[in-house]
Amino acid sequence: MSKKLLLFFSLLSLFLCTSCFEFVEEITFNKDGSGSATLTINLSKSKTKIASIMLLDSVNGYKVPSKKTIKNKLTEMVNKIEKTKGIHNVKNTLNFDEFIVSISCDFDNVEALNEVLLTFSSKREALAIKKNKHFTYNKKSKTFTRSHHFNIGKEFQKTKMKDRKVFETATYTGIYRFDNPILSSTNTRARISKSKKAIMLRVKAQDIITNKQTIKNKIQLQN
Numbered sequence: 001m002s003k004k005l006l007l008f009f010s011l012l013s014l015f016l017c018t019s020c021f022e023f024v025e026e027i028t029f030n031k032d033g034s035g036s037a038t039l040t041i042n043l044s045k046s047k048t049k050i051a052s053i054m055l056l057d058s059v060n061g062y063k064v065p066s067k068k069t070i071k072n073k074l075t076e077m078v079n080k081i082e083k084t085k086g087i088h089n090v091k092n093t094l095n096f097d098e099f100i101v102s103i104s105c106d107f108d109n110v111e112a113l114n115e116v117l118l119t120f121s122s123k124r125e126a127l128a129i130k131k132n133k134h135f136t137y138n139k140k141s142k143t144f145t146r147s148h149h150f151n152i153g154k155e156f157q158k159t160k161m162k163d164r165k166v167f168e169t170a171t172y173t174g175i176y177r178f179d180n181p182i183l184s185s186t187n188t189r190a191r192i193s194k195s196k197k198a199i200m201l202r203v204k205a206q207d208i209i210t211n212k213q214t215i216k217n218k219i220q221l222q223n
Contacts, residue, residue: 020045020169023205028177029144033109033137036089040102047099067096074101080119081105086112110135110144142180142221170205172215180221187217 021043029035043050056064065073074092082090086108093102107113113135136145181196190201199219207213 022171022173024173024175026175026177027113027135029137029179031179033139034107036104036106037113038102038104040100043099047097050099070094070101074103077103077120081116084112084115084119087116110137142223144176144178144219144221146174146176146215146217146219148215168206172201172203172205172208174201174215174217175199176219178219178221180223183220183222185217185219187214189213190217 021041024038024040024042026038026040027035028037053059053064054067058064071094074094078090078092081087081103088106088108090103090105092104093100095101105116110133114133117134132147133145134147136147137143175198177198179197182192182199185192185199187201189203190199192199199217201215201217203213203215208215
């Protein structure tokens with residue numbers, strides 16, 4: 001996830017003054033390296049509180065975004081993603097009853113996903129992504145690598161102490177599905193499914209921010 005995408009979704013939670021939310025990153029691969037990806041933020045566990053806050057103009061000194069503002073921001077993101085070469089069928093869902101937001105797309109290869117990240121990155125971040133890809137997939141060796149090179153902790157330190165509580169119970173979940181069985185993964189916290197064709201990693205947001213845990217992983221598939 002790029003830093004700007006991360007900040008956009010986390011700011012939704014920050015403005016809505018709730019610490020109970022989950023980022024979910026799902027990627028499904030085909031044998032040729034193409035596939036589909038979905039990024040979701042789920043605030044449903046705090047939906048009653050959020051519904052009440054949405055009626056206010058501001059909270060904790062922050063302006064509460066209107067439904068229209070959130071819809072417009074999401075549309076802007078979708079429009080940018082649609083212009084990326086190798087990206088197709090971009091969709092988004094915005095459920096104001098359960099407070100769940102998601103963006104999904106199909107991709108020709110993981111390079112297209114890296115290009116999406118570049119779209120929402122600063123020049124310095126873009127150089128880091130070009131040098132060290134966030135996603136790589138070697139069709140010959142059947143190896144998928146998930147990495148990241150953003151200093152989220154640095155951005156976190158810029159926020160007010162009271163606002164940092166928003167991440168106390170927040171979680172990140174990464175789910176990857178493949179046609180070929182998974183032989184191994186380098187992240188010891190990741191759990192391979194019984195079918196061997198899916199793997200899931202669930203980490204507390206604060207552990208990622210403080211570098212206690214990582215979402216990096218190298219997954220070896222069976223040829």
